Amino acid sequence: MKKCFYLLLTLLCVNYSVMAAPGFRIKGKIVDANNNQPIDFADVFLFREGEVNPAYQTLPEADGSFRIADVKDGKYHLLVRLVGYDLYNRPNIELKSSSDMMDLGVISMKPLEVGLAEVEVVAQKKQxxxxxxxxxxxxxxxxxxxxxxxxxxxxxxxxxxxxxxxxxxxxxxxxxxxxxxxxxxxxxxxxxxxxxxxxxxxxxxxxxxxxxxxxxxxxxxxxxxxxxxxxxxxxxxxxxxxxxxxxxxxxxxxxxxxxxxxxxxxxxxxxxxxxxxxxxxxxxxxxxxxxxxxxxxxxxxxxxxxxxxxxxxxxxxxxxxxxxxxxxxxxxxxxxxxxxxxxxxxxxxxxxxxxxxxxxxxxxxxxxxxxxxxxxxxxxxxxxxxxxxxxxxxxxxxxxxxxxxxxxxxxxxxxxxxxxxxxxxxxxxxxxxxxxxxxxxxxxxxxxxxxxxxxxxxxxxxxxxxxxxxxxxxxxxxxxxxxxxxxxxxxxxxxxxxxxxxxxxxxxxxxxxxxxxxxxxxGKDRTYNKFEFFPSVHLxxxxxxxxxxxxxxxxxxxxxxxxxxxxxxxxxxxxxxxxxxxxxxxxxxxxxxxxxxxxxxxxxxxxxxxxxxxxxxxxxxxxxxxxxxxxxxxxxxxxxxxxxxxxxxxxxxxxxxxxxxxxxxxxxxxxxxxxxxxxxxxxxxxxxxxxxxxxxxxxxxxxxxxxxxxxxxxxxxxxxxxxxxxxxxxxxxxxxxxxxxxxxxxxxxxxxxxxxxxxxxxxxxxxxxxxxxxxxxxxxxxxNNFKVKSSQKKEDHDLFEGTNH
Known part of the structure; x- marks a missing residue:
């Protein structure tokens, strides 16, 4: 019964593949302004003009690149946020037809000169x-x-x-x-x-x-x-x-x-x-x-x-x-x-x-x-x-x-x-x-x-x-x-x-x-030699x-x-x-x-x-x-x-x-x-x-x-x-x-x-x-700019001592 449940859940997830997906309409790459190193933990928000809640949200990849798909036609502005860096705003993004694609190029995030003491970050970073x-x-x-x-x-x-x-x-x-x-x-x-x-x-x-x-x-x-x-x-x-x-x-x-x-x-x-x-x-x-x-x-x-x-x-x-x-x-x-x-x-x-x-x-x-x-x-x-x-x-x-x-x-x-x-x-x-x-x-x-x-x-x-x-x-x-x-x-x-x-x-x-x-x-000496292959696939x-x-x-x-x-x-x-x-x-x-x-x-x-x-x-x-x-x-x-x-x-x-x-x-x-x-x-x-x-x-x-x-x-x-x-x-x-x-x-x-x-x-x-x-x-x-961690001691299960008996 349990295996059937897991199989059903898998099939439900895979069922999304029948839905057509358009290509990415907005893309860019985020780097540190000081050293041009990629930034891969920033929050990227896309706001529809006149609205205060983001219409789309994504995270960059390891190389700093990001892409946003399924964006409806309209006017938008982009916000990039990362603790310890100045906010990045890009207004006047307009998509008029379904074929419009926009490459924002390289976005350079400027580190804050005075640290977190001068910045209020309302949202928490994702766990x-x-x-x-x-x-x-x-x-x-x-x-x-x-x-x-x-x-x-x-x-x-x-x-x-x-x-x-x-x-x-x-x-x-x-x-x-x-x-x-x-x-x-x-x-x-x-x-x-x-x-x-x-x-x-x-x-x-x-x-x-x-x-x-x-x-x-x-x-x-x-x-x-x-x-x-x-x-x-x-x-x-x-x-x-x-x-x-x-x-x-x-x-x-x-x-x-x-x-x-x-x-x-x-x-x-x-x-x-x-x-x-x-x-x-x-x-x-x-x-x-x-x-x-x-x-x-x-x-x-x-x-x-x-x-x-x-x-x-x-x-x-x-x-x-x-x-x-x-x-x-x-x-x-x-x-x-x-x-x-x-x-x-x-x-x-x-x-x-x-x-x-x-x-x-x-x-x-x-x-x-x-x-x-x-x-x-x-x-x-x-x-x-x-x-x-x-x-x-x-x-x-x-x-x-x-x-x-x-x-x-x-x-x-x-x-x-x-x-x-x-x-x-x-x-x-x-x-x-x-x-x-x-x-x-x-x-x-x-x-x-x-x-x-x-x-x-x-x-x-x-x-x-x-x-x-x-x-x-x-x-x-x-x-x-x-x-x-x-x-x-x-x-x-x-x-x-x-x-x-x-x-x-x-x-x-x-x-x-x-x-x-x-x-x-x-009689306890041992020698071992072997060559093996280990494949991996990620989709x-x-x-x-x-x-x-x-x-x-x-x-x-x-x-x-x-x-x-x-x-x-x-x-x-x-x-x-x-x-x-x-x-x-x-x-x-x-x-x-x-x-x-x-x-x-x-x-x-x-x-x-x-x-x-x-x-x-x-x-x-x-x-x-x-x-x-x-x-x-x-x-x-x-x-x-x-x-x-x-x-x-x-x-x-x-x-x-x-x-x-x-x-x-x-x-x-x-x-x-x-x-x-x-x-x-x-x-x-x-x-x-x-x-x-x-x-x-x-x-x-x-x-x-x-x-x-x-x-x-x-x-x-x-x-x-x-x-x-x-x-x-x-x-x-x-x-x-x-x-x-x-x-x-x-x-x-x-x-x-x-x-x-x-x-x-x-x-x-x-x-x-x-x-x-x-x-x-x-x-x-x-x-200076070593940020104060917005977290304290998280307790663990190691409350006990002495199980190996």
């Missing part, structure tokens, strides 16, 4: 902007984002979830790749998103069906963080300070100087993002005929920290731009717990062993890193003919993963315990060369080459507690050295063009993968009345990382062990999307129908290992399928009340090859996010968010639904240069995370409740 091959989350559209991280900005994006330990997933998967300004992040996954201050972010690009120019890694695509860049002459900057009732604290700053052709910037971050939760878990493991039942409960907390400095310089010649970027810092994550732990063992209904302990565990993963990027961009002409190149190098030293777990009796005497160290050194190299040739006014051919290499080597050591000698001893049988090198050589080609209302882009990427794993454990069609339909397809891959393959046992805490699988296979993903969008004056509605099939899904399976101890192992558990719809509405109800309503509904199915929890697991997953923003006074804004997170299935169990409400109040002072935001997370203390694993020999129920209340204060100051 989500849809492009042909991506959607863009506007950082300043969310009132609660400032003082947080990229995770906070992403919160209102349909299908984004954050679990009890703060891990981000998108459409049920955590397999996304994180870039910063088109370059790989220092960290990966959720940790990468949490390390980037929201105050440094201009927007976030979500590329769910990436084109051939992008890396193929990441099963649900790429999240690219675009940072703020100062382009006006003069010196400007910003500083943000934040703190919370759970003792999170941070300060970040960004300074920039633009002198005609030269620009430099300098910034820094000192951030400690803490989570505190009450943890409760009941677990039963069965080994042979012995059942071990345990109950642990108590406080857990974690800290994602980052201390870093960055700097960069860019120099622009008439046709060529050079840039250098440097960054260094220390970052990572700690987690610890102090739990009451009770254990009971039985066989054939008879209890023969009981224990009552204090369980204390610590986890610390950190890295000192240095990275640099050099690049150039050469434009042969102003028609889009260009050549770009870059080289990226990163070294991660002093990299350590440390685990410590102990059981103390009620007299506070250690009875069991272990220590584990994984020392690592990491090198990442990436080189790109990309070429674009426009063969016509609307068409272009792209091609390029990329080299990528990741190398990591180190060793793993474990010490166990000897209760007789009252000391730790080294386990020589567990000690292991490892070496991992992953290299990819890539080439790609793309052709793109437009004809009247139709846009298309098609490409293919070829990648040769070379992977080497070396281990001191006998767009604009119907009358600015209805727009986008369709896309791309083939993706998730290659095993080192921690997927590590062939030795490690411990997360005393009763949770894990091991990698050197024979793990890559996942292959086919992603399809159909997106419909309609602008209705100041309002926008959109719907995205998607389907993703994944072969050889990689997942951690949990099995009993020893009495009371479970073992997580990596495996290709089978195939999974996600089919669903994402809906988004952005409505300006009144001049002072803006509403964003986002929701997603998708059917998830796992064809499980491991009959640990049923051969096929299915669930209907849904999320609803309701964002309300109120302009109470001229410089006062209030935001109320409601979030409902539906249940979800996993290979071995499921997680329950939960809901929560956030509230934030922001006050701007000193002509918008200074702002203060007070944010209340989970106002009604309703968030509860419940995860269940039920198999034939393992039953585990984990319940986590975040510390309450959680109140955050953020103070931001900007000077």
């Amino acid at each position: 989500v902007i849809y492009k042909l091959d991506k959607k863009v989350i506007e950082a300043s559209s969310n009132l609660l984002a400032g003082g947080g991280s990229a995770v906070d900005i992403l919160e209102n994006t349909p299908s984004i979830r954050v679990d009890a330990e703060g891990e981000v997933s998108f459409r049920g998967s955590s397999g996304f790749t994180v870039y910063i300004d088109g370059k790989p992040s220092v960290f990966s996954g959720t940790q990468a998103l949490e390390q980037i201050p929201a105050g440094h972010i201009e927007n976030i690009e979500i590329i769910t069906t990436p084109s051939a120019r992008h890396d193929t890694g990441g099963d649900v695509g790429i999240i690219n963080i675009v940072t703020k860049k100062h382009v006006q002459d003069g010196f400007s900057g910003m500083v943000n300070l934040t703190g919370s009732t759970v003792l999170s604290r941070g300060v970040d700053f960004l300074l920039s100087q633009q002198n005609k052709a030269s620009r430099w910037y300098f910034g820094g971050v000192w951030s400690e993002r803490l989570r505190k939760s009450d943890f409760d878990q009941e677990k039963t493991t069965i080994i042979s005929d012995t059942a071990t039942t345990s109950h642990s409960n108590g406080p857990r907390k974690s800290n994602n920290f980052n201390y870093s400095l960055k700097a960069g310089w860019m120099y622009s010649l008439p046709q060529t731009t050079f840039n250098v970027d440097l960054e260094g810092g220390y970052g990572g994550r700690t987690r610890n717990g102090d739990l009451d732990y009770r254990e009971k063992r039985s066989a054939d209904g008879t209890t023969f062993g009981e224990g009552d302990y204090y369980s204390r565990d610590d986890y610390d993963i950190h890295e000192t890193y240095f990275l640099g990027t050099v690049g150039f961009d050469h434009k042969f002409n102003d028609k889009g003919h260009q050549l770009t190149g870059s080289f990226y190098l990163k070294y991660g030293g002093n990299a350590l993963e440390y685990f410590q777990s102990d059981l103390f009796n009620k007299n506070n005497e250690r009875e069991k315990g272990h220590r584990a160290w994984e020392d690592e050194h990491r090198w990442t190299v990436r080189g790109n060369l990309d070429y674009i040739y426009p063969y016509s006014k609307t068409g272009r051919i792209e091609g390029g080459y990329q080299y990528f290499s990741y190398l990591e080597d180190g060793d793993y050591t474990m010490h166990f507690w000897d209760p007789v000698k009252q000391e730790f001893y080294n386990r020589d049988d567990i000690y292991n050295t490892f070496y991992f090198q992953h290299g990819i050589n890539s080439i790609y080609g793309i052709v793109a063009d437009s004809y009247k209302s139709f846009d298309f882009q098609a490409g293919v990427r070829g990648e040769h993968t070379h992977r080497v794993l070396r281990s001191s454990i006998p 767009g069609y604009t119907f009358p009345k600015e209805h727009k339909l986008l369709a896309s397809y791309s083939r993706r891959i998730t290659r095993p990382e080192l921690f997927f393959m590590e062939p030795y046992i490690t411990y997360r805490d005393f009763y949770s062990a894990e091991i990698g699988n050197p024979d793990i296979r890559s996942e292959y993903i086919n992603s399809f999307e159909l997106n419909y969008k309609k602008n209705i004056g100041e309002h926008t509605v959109s719907a995205t129908v998607f389907h993703r099939s994944r072969k050889d899904k990689i997942e951690r399976l949990r099995v009993p290992y020893e009495a009371g101890v479970t073992l997580d192992s990596m495996a290709n558990v089978g195939h999974d399928y996600s089919t669903g719809i994402e809906l988004s509405g952005q409505v300006q109800l009144t001049r002072w009340w803006n509403v964003n309503l986002n929701g997603s509904l998708y059917h998830y199915k796992v064809k499980n090859q491991y009959k640990t929890g049923g051969e096929n697991e299915t669930s209907t997953n849904y999320d609803i996010m309701w964002n309300n923003s109120f302009d109470v006074l001229k410089y006062t804004r209030v935001q109320v968010d409601g979030n409902f997170v539906g249940p979800s299935v996993t290979t071995q169990g499921r997680t329950d639904a939960f809901w929560y409400v956030n509230l934030a109040v922001r006050q701007q002072l000193m002509k918008r240069k200074l702002s203060a935001t007070l944010a209340f997370r989970d106002v009604f203390n309703s968030a509860r995370y419940v995860s269940k694993i039920i198999t034939s020999d393992l039953q585990s129920i984990t319940r986590i409740r975040p510390s309450y209340p959680l109140i955050t204060l953020t103070v931001s100051y900007t000077f």
